[in-house]
Each structure stands twice: as C-alpha cells, then as structure tokens.
Amino acid sequence: WTWPREQMKGILANALRMFTQSEDKSKAGLEEQTKATNQGQKEVARLQQENEALQKEKDASTLKTQELEKALEASKAETAANKAEIAANKAEIAANKVTHAQEMDTQRLASSDPVAALATLQRALARRAL
Numbered sequence: 001w002t003w004p005r006e007q008m009k010g011i012l013a014n015a016l017r018m019f020t021q022s023e024d025k026s027k028a029g030l031e032e033q034t035k036a037t038n039q040g041q042k043e044v045a046r047l048q049q050e051n052e053a054l055q056k057e058k059d060a061s062t063l064k065t066q067e068l069e070k071a072l073e074a075s076k077a078e079t080a081a082n083k084a085e086i087a088a089n090k091a092e093i094a095a096n097k098v099t100h101a102q103e104m105d106t107q108r109l110a111s112s113d114p115v116a117a118l119a120t121l122q123r124a125l126a127r128r129a130l
Contacts, residue, residue: 099124
C-alpha cells in the first residue's frame with residue numbers, strides 16, 4: 001500500500017509550515033533575548049556610572065568631614081589659648097589691684113609717717129625685683 005501523491009504533498013507542506021513556524025519563533029525568541037541582553041548591559045553600565053558618582057560624592061564628603069574635624073581642633077586650640085590669655089589678664093588685673101592697694105596704703109602712710117612709707121616702698125620694690 002502507498003500514499004497517494006496529493007496526500008504526501010499535504011503532509012510535506014504541513015511539516016514544512018510547522019518547521020518554518022518553529023524557526024520563526026526561534027528567531028523571534030533570539031531577537032527578544034538579544035534585546036533583553038542589550039537592555040541589561042545598558043542598565044549595568046548606568047548603575048556602574050551611578051555607583052562611581054556616589055563613590056566620588058562619598059569621597060568628597062569624607063574629605064569635607066576631615067576638613068571640618070581639623071577646623072574644629074584648630075578652634076578648640078584657639079579657645080584654649082584665649083582662655084589662657086583671659087586667665088593671664090585676670091592675674092594681671094589682680095596684681096594691679098594689689099599694687100594699687102599698696103600704693104594707696106603707701107600714700108596714706110606717707111601722709112602720716114614718711115619714714116614708714118619709705119620703708120614700705122623699699123620692700124615693695126624689693127619684692128618686684130624678685
């Protein structure tokens with residue numbers, strides 16, 4: 001028994017159509033996969049650029065933080081120096097008050113007892129010389 005010629009043509013045409021459709025689907029799938037791969041590569045490149053920009057921003061921020069820390073330390077040192085200068089000024093003011101009080105005592109003493117005033121003045125000068 002053999003297949004009639006027309007039937008064989010139909011079977012072969014159907015097989016060819018199925019093969020062609022399958023090949024077209026494979027090509028479409030490959031094109032879709034290529035598009036997705038290209039899109040993924042573009043996204044990776046964009047993310048790498050974004051990462052580099054963020055790293056630069058982080059580095060700049062770290063540098064700025066270090067500069068601010070140095071400025072803070074310099075400010076603390078300046079504050080300490082100012083406090084020391086204030087303490088020295090207060091000590092000088094206190095010494096001037098003592099000197100002034102001694103001078104006033106000497107003036108009062110001089111008006112009542114010039115010899116005692118001269119002795120007090122000599123002791124004050126001797127203390128300053130030390």
